[in-house]
Amino acid sequence: MTDTKNPGEKTMGAGQGGQGGKTLTLKRPVEQGVVRQSFSHGRSKSVVVEKVKRRVVGPGDKPEAHAAPSSAPASAQPAAPAPRPASGPSGRPLRTQPSPHANLSSPRPAPQGPRPGGVVLRSLTEEEARARTAALQDARIREAEERKRAEEEARRRAEREAREKVEREAAEARKREEDARRAFDEEAKRKSEQEARKRFGEDAAAAAASSGAAARPANAGAAPAATTVGAPRVATPRGPMDAEEEERRPARRGPGGAPARPATPPQKPTRPAGGEKNRGRLTLVTAQSGEEERQRSVASFRRRTQRMSGHRQVEAKEKISREVVVPETISIQELANRMAERAVDVIRLLMKQGQMVKITDVIDADTAQLIAEELGHTVRRVAESDVEEGLFDTPDAPEEMEPRPPVVTIMGHVDHGKTSLLDALRSANVVSGEAGGITQHIGAYQVTSPLGGKITFIDTPGHAAFTAMRARGAKVTDIVVLVVAADDGVMPQTIEAINHARAAKVPLIVAINKIDKPDAKPERVRSELLQYEVQVESMGGETLEVEVSAKAHTNLDKLLELISLQAELLDLKANPDRAAEGTVIEAKLDRGRGPVATVLVERGTLHVGDIVVAGAEMGRVRALISDKGSQLGSAEPSMPVEVLGFNGTPEAGDRLAVVDNEARAREITDYRKNQKREKAAARSATVRGSLEQMMSQAKTAGRKEFPLIIKGDVSGSVEAIIASLEKLGTDEVQARIIHSGAGGVNESDVTLAETAGAAIIAFNVRANKEAREAAERAGIEIRYYNIIYDLVDDVKAAMGGLLAPVNRETMLGNAQIKEIFNVSKVGKVAGCIVTDGTVERGQHVRLIRDNVVIHEGKLATLNRFKDAVNVVQAGQECGMSFENYQDMRAGDVIECYRVEVVQRTL
Numbered sequence: 001m002t003d004t005k006n007p008g009e010k011t012m013g014a015g016q017g018g019q020g021g022k023t024l025t026l027k028r029p030v031e032q033g034v035v036r037q038s039f040s041h042g043r044s045k046s047v048v049v050e051k052v053k054r055r056v057v058g059p060g061d062k063p064e065a066h067a068a069p070s071s072a073p074a075s076a077q078p079a080a081p082a083p084r085p086a087s088g089p090s091g092r093p094l095r096t097q098p099s100p101h102a103n104l105s106s107p108r109p110a111p112q113g114p115r116p117g118g119v120v121l122r123s124l125t126e127e128e129a130r131a132r133t134a135a136l137q138d139a140r141i142r143e144a145e146e147r148k149r150a151e152e153e154a155r156r157r158a159e160r161e162a163r164e165k166v167e168r169e170a171a172e173a174r175k176r177e178e179d180a181r182r183a184f185d186e187e188a189k190r191k192s193e194q195e196a197r198k199r200f201g202e203d204a205a206a207a208a209a210s211s212g213a214a215a216r217p218a219n220a221g222a223a224p225a226a227t228t229v230g231a232p233r234v235a236t237p238r239g240p241m242d243a244e245e246e247e248r249r250p251a252r253r254g255p256g257g258a259p260a261r262p263a264t265p266p267q268k269p270t271r272p273a274g275g276e277k278n279r280g281r282l283t284l285v286t287a288q289s290g291e292e293e294r295q296r297s298v299a300s301f302r303r304r305t306q307r308m309s310g311h312r313q314v315e316a317k318e319k320i321s322r323e324v325v326v327p328e329t330i331s332i333q334e335l336a337n338r339m340a341e342r343a344v345d346v347i348r349l350l351m352k353q354g355q356m357v358k359i360t361d362v363i364d365a366d367t368a369q370l371i372a373e374e375l376g377h378t379v380r381r382v383a384e385s386d387v388e389e390g391l392f393d394t395p396d397a398p399e400e401m402e403p404r405p406p407v408v409t410i411m412g413h414v415d416h417g418k419t420s421l422l423d424a425l426r427s428a429n430v431v432s433g434e435a436g437g438i439t440q441h442i443g444a445y446q447v448t449s450p451l452g453g454k455i456t457f458i459d460t461p462g463h464a465a466f467t468a469m470r471a472r473g474a475k476v477t478d479i480v481v482l483v484v485a486a487d488d489g490v491m492p493q494t495i496e497a498i499n500h501a502r503a504a505k506v507p508l509i510v511a512i513n514k515i516d517k518p519d520a521k522p523e524r525v526r527s528e529l530l531q532y533e534v535q536v537e538s539m540g541g542e543t544l545e546v547e548v549s550a551k552a553h554t555n556l557d558k559l560l561e562l563i564s565l566q567a568e569l570l571d572l573k574a575n576p577d578r579a580a581e582g583t584v585i586e587a588k589l590d591r592g593r594g595p596v597a598t599v600l601v602e603r604g605t606l607h608v609g610d611i612v613v614a615g616a617e618m619g620r621v622r623a624l625i626s627d628k629g630s631q632l633g634s635a636e637p638s639m640p641v642e643v644l645g646f647n648g649t650p651e652a653g654d655r656l657a658v659v660d661n662e663a664r665a666r667e668i669t670d671y672r673k674n675q676k677r678e679k680a681a682a683r684s685a686t687v688r689g690s691l692e693q694m695m696s697q698a699k700t701a702g703r704k705e706f707p708l709i710i711k712g713d714v715s716g717s718v719e720a721i722i723a724s725l726e727k728l729g730t731d732e733v734q735a736r737i738i739h740s741g742a743g744g745v746n747e748s749d750v751t752l753a754e755t756a757g758a759a760i761i762a763f764n765v766r767a768n769k770e771a772r773e774a775a776e777r778a779g780i781e782i783r784y785y786n787i788i789y790d791l792v793d794d795v796k797a798a799m800g801g802l803l804a805p806v807n808r809e810t811m812l813g814n815a816q817i818k819e820i821f822n823v824s825k826v827g828k829v830a831g832c833i834v835t836d837g838t839v840e841r842g843q844h845v846r847l848i849r850d851n852v853v854i855h856e857g858k859l860a861t862l863n864r865f866k867d868a869v870n871v872v873q874a875g876q877e878c879g880m881s882f883e884n885y886q887d888m889r890a891g892d893v894i895e896c897y898r899v900e901v902v903q904r905t906l
């Protein structure tokens with residue numbers, strides 16, 4: 001009874017002339033299919049379903065609508081199953097109305113007449129008709145529901161089949177992949193074991209060969225798995241999480257689902273013997289692609305090999321032994337740098353030894369040596385002074401040298417006109433058209449030579465300053481101009497100046513000054529100089545000379561020309577393209593600008609922003625100011641400039657150097673400060689210890705010291721004061737300068753004075769309020785001066801007070817003993833005659849016998865003719881008795897003298 005034709009296809013039965021001669025068969029339109037019923041717990045069952053198409057007649061349908069079914073002969077109709085009595089709306093069974101179910105499963109009974117429907121309808125009562133209509137509607141709804149249900153069922157079945165197919169394929173793919181993975185794991189394990197054996201030197205060649213051979217089949221085996229699993233992976237609508245879940249929990253899959261994995265849990269891949277690291281997270285990609293997994297492993301293996309060989313290189317690097325220069329103290333950072341090690345490693349080592357340090361901490365040389373040796377380096381210990389190594393006087397290549405202006409110092413005897421000459425040269429130069437005009441006193445200045453080029457003059461005349469600078473290692477002067485007054489000739493300080501210049505191997509130019517004076521005798525000066533081995537040109541020598549008048553501005557240009565000529569002979573050169581070096585000519589503490597140092601650049605070029613060191617002070621150059629008062633960006637060799645930016649005031653004569661960084665600057669200044677402190681401590685320390693020291697102590701035991709603190713406006717003047725005061729010293733008393741410096745008197749000066757019992761001398765500076773109050777409290781006197789001579793005189797007087805007073809004898813007269821008398825109650829009395837001078841009562845006497853002093857004492861009584869008198873003149877006779885002395889004899893000479901206690905001065 002099944003029909004494979006489409007429901008819409010019609011087959012006509014025979015005898016239907018009107019239908020084109022086609023065979024007329026009576027077939028029910030049947031739909032047939034297999035429905036898979038699902039039950040709980042995953043059970044399912046296939047059921048064959050047939051569906052018979054039903055004719056639906058609505059209440060509004062015309063009788064013609066029934067024509068087609070009614071055209072089928074009634075005889076051909078199979079026996080329909082007995083119609084189920086239909087229930088009317090009232091619940092009462094309908095008599096002739098076939099049930100809607102009957103309509104579905106079998107055709108309705110054929111009508112008897114040509115319009116059977118009409119007949120039936122006509123025979124129906126109204127109530128029956130209504131019931132019928134309702135039944136028909138009911139049947140239609142049910143039919144629609146049925147159809148829908150069948151369609152739904154078919155769709156679900158198709159989906160399920162598709163899913164089952166996909167699952168089946170996926171399961172197969174997984175199985176293949178699982179096999180491939182297991183094979184690969186086995187391979188990896190074997191490989192790593194071989195690798196481990198190879199690493200430990202066991203049969204390296206054999207292991208390598210087998211490893212290579214083993215890797216190839218693994219690759220080949222994995223390839224098809226990867227290709228087959230590609231398609232289902234795309235088609236499967238599951239998310240990666242599902243797959244992952246599935247991978248992790250295969251046992252949880254229900255029996256209804258296709259078992260994707262074997263019932264037994266998959267064998268866990270064993271780890272390789274070599275302790276191989278985790279080979280990454282299991283993701284969908286890694287789970288499904290054995291190839292990717294394999295590639296990653298190979299890559300990671302390569303990386304690991306590289307890492308291992310890299311470590312070996314690092315180890316080799318660490319073994320580079322360096323010679324580490326270790327000063328007396330060094331910071332952790334610096335030590336690490338010098339060893340080319342990490343500072344953390346140094347800190348770790350120190351921590352192991354129980355020392356908690358920071359990177360900036362400073363350790364001593366012993367500790368530094370321990371660390372360096374621990375890290376496999378050798379150590380070269382150097383003295384602290386080595387921090388200055390390479391700071392100055394590093395040689396320059398000859399081709400880098402360029403001509404530079406000469407630096408000139410003027411020397412001569414007091415009042416021979418040094419200052420006047422300097423002023424004259426400067427002002428004349430300004431008048432002669434120097435751009436800028438106003439010059440300021442910065443301790444040095446430049447003038448333009450008539451021959452072109454510049455000449456630098458150091459404006460601190462006097463050989464004392466010159467020598468003070470030389471004593472500090474500064475050799476700034478190229479040429480010395482020796483000023484000799486034509487009216488005065490060579491004087492002691494002229495000779496000193498000649499000696500100083502000669503010691504410094506600096507050529508002289510003699511300037512015979514004051515030639516405007518009527519009593520000027522320049523020729524005498526020339527010949528006097530010969531005595532001191534200074535042979536001027538006009539006397540056939542080599543020393544340049546010029547007659548000048550500072551007052552009348554005579555021959556000043558000639559002097560400048562001579563200087564230029566001398567400079568040419570000297571061939572003065574310096575490399576301007578290097579870090580600057582120079583010398584501090586003057587330094588002071590300026591109220592507004594802070595510490596200001598006049599620096600003469602000797603080599604290189606000093607720039608604004610450079611980090612400089614001078615003496616125990618450092619700083620970053622904030623500004624450079626020329627002698628004309630203009631701001632400069634840089635200063636070239638032989639140029640005097642005021643340098644602003646120092647942290648403290650350096651001292652005149654300090655050498656200045658530009659350093660690379662602040663750390664280096666600090667290292668140098670710290671070292672120098674230490675040195676300074678040590679020197680000061682050594683100066684004030686009491687001498688003790690060795691025998692020699694004890695002897696020298698005994699020698700100087702009687703020497704008195706006059707402690708002083710000297711503060712001045714500029715370091716040059718302070719130095720001058722110190723030099724003058726040191727000259728005042730004698731074997732008995734000596735000025736001891738506890739502290740000196742440029743700047744005002746501050747509280748710390750007062751504290752120092754209090755502890756040392758020193759006096760404070762302020763030259764051209766004042767004490768601040770705190771210092772004044774502190775001095776008042778401590779009872780310290782601060783003496784202010786603005787003239788050096790007054791200062792020196794006062795100190796001289798004060799120091800004189802420390803000298804022990806002396807007894808000065810004044811001879812009064814002599815007497816000769818003629819006779820000795822014994823007087824009761826008085827004792828022996830000498831009868832004398834005063835031979836010269838006078839004899840006075842109460843004065844000192846000496847008893848001289850045969851030119852030998854046998855007694856010194858005082859006269860007890862002096863009488864003349866029994867009367868006591870005060871004075872006895874020469875030629876008169878008198879009686880004398882001595883205090884506590886009786887052994888006089890006739891013929892002895894009595895010397896009478898007066899003793900005065902006199903306070904000595906220096």
Ligand SMILES: Nc1nc2c(ncn2[C@@H]2O[C@H](COP(=O)(O)OP(=O)(O)OP(=O)(O)O)[C@@H](O)[C@H]2O)c(=O)[nH]1
Pocket residue numbers: 412413414415416417418419420421461513514515516517548549550551552
């Ligand atoms: N007639 C005359 N007098 C001069 C000349 N040069 C300097 N004087 C005078 O000499 C005196 C001393 O001059 P200074 O320039 O102070 O001499 P100085 O060598 O610097 O003296 P100190 O600073 O004390 O060492 C002053 O009174 C000047 O006026 C000159 O060329 N002719």
